[in-house]
Amino acid sequence: MKKTKYPLSWSKKDFSIKIFCSIPNIATGILVRAGNANFVIDPGDGILRDLNKELSVDQIKSISDVFVTHGHHDHVGGVWSLLTYLRVMNKKTPLTIYYPKGCIEIEHIHNAFVKVYQDSLPYTIKLKQIDGSSIVATKKVRIKPFEVIHKEILNDGKGKRQVPALGYNFSYNKMKICYGGDTAYCETLVRSAKGADLAIIEAGHGEEESDDMHMSFKEAKSIGETAKEYFLVHVPE
Numbered sequence: 001m002k003k004t005k006y007p008l009s010w011s012k013k014d015f016s017i018k019i020f021c022s023i024p025n026i027a028t029g030i031l032v033r034a035g036n037a038n039f040v041i042d043p044g045d046g047i048l049r050d051l052n053k054e055l056s057v058d059q060i061k062s063i064s065d066v067f068v069t070h071g072h073h074d075h076v077g078g079v080w081s082l083l084t085y086l087r088v089m090n091k092k093t094p095l096t097i098y099y100p101k102g103c104i105e106i107e108h109i110h111n112a113f114v115k116v117y118q119d120s121l122p123y124t125i126k127l128k129q130i131d132g133s134s135i136v137a138t139k140k141v142r143i144k145p146f147e148v149i150h151k152e153i154l155n156d157g158k159g160k161r162q163v164p165a166l167g168y169n170f171s172y173n174k175m176k177i178c179y180g181g182d183t184a185y186c187e188t189l190v191r192s193a194k195g196a197d198l199a200i201i202e203a204g205h206g207e208e209e210s211d212d213m214h215m216s217f218k219e220a221k222s223i224g225e226t227a228k229e230y231f232l233v234h235v236p237e
């Protein structure tokens with residue numbers, strides 16, 4: 001399978017996105033910039049290294065909002081180190097983490113972190129559970145989550161269960177970026193990607209058949225092509 005070359009970058013005026021990495025079971029890491037605002041989506045392993053290549057320490061400390069699509073390790077593996085780095089660098093302003101309702105991974109990471117560093121945490125961490133009916137407005141950006149279909153395999157190796165999972169639309173100055181997160185083919189993503197300036201669509205099954213966890217190239221492309229531009233990501237290597 002052809003390897004995607006990361007990072008993938010896109011920008012229009014002062015609205016941009018950089019996908020540092022998006023490899024299933026390994027790591028994801030995405031930075032969105034709108035004017036002076038910097039947001040992180042899915043801080044997987046390696047996020048600190050990548051943010052430090054891209055931004056100054058002060059810019060990293062100014063990050064106000066983190067958006068998590070779901071709790072799988074390739075999307076949240078860098079949360080602990082990001083929180084710790086901001087503590088060590090003496091961040092003073094609050095950090096809000098938005099995550100899908102019922103995503104216990106984020107809650108457990110957060111609770112453990114606050115417990116360990118309760119006496120030496122210079123900034124406030126706000127956890128905000130959201131779902132498909134939420135709307136977030138921050139720093140002149142409107143973020144509209146949408147529910148997607150993503151599953152995980154149970155311990156017996158056969159059974160599956162749906163995990164709380166979201167995609168996000170970021171709208172800024174009449175421009176829109178749609179990021180689907182990890183998902184099977186679903187109507188919410190089809191609607192969200194349509195007409196977007198950029199759609200970022202996972203093709204977690206590549207050339208293979210799709211299922212209720214990930215999409216094939218064919219499905220992902222059919223959605224991507226309804227946007228003005230698109231990236232296919234999360235392709236197995």
Ligand SMILES: [Zn+2]
Pocket residue numbers: 023024025072074075182234
């Ligand atoms: Zn993933």
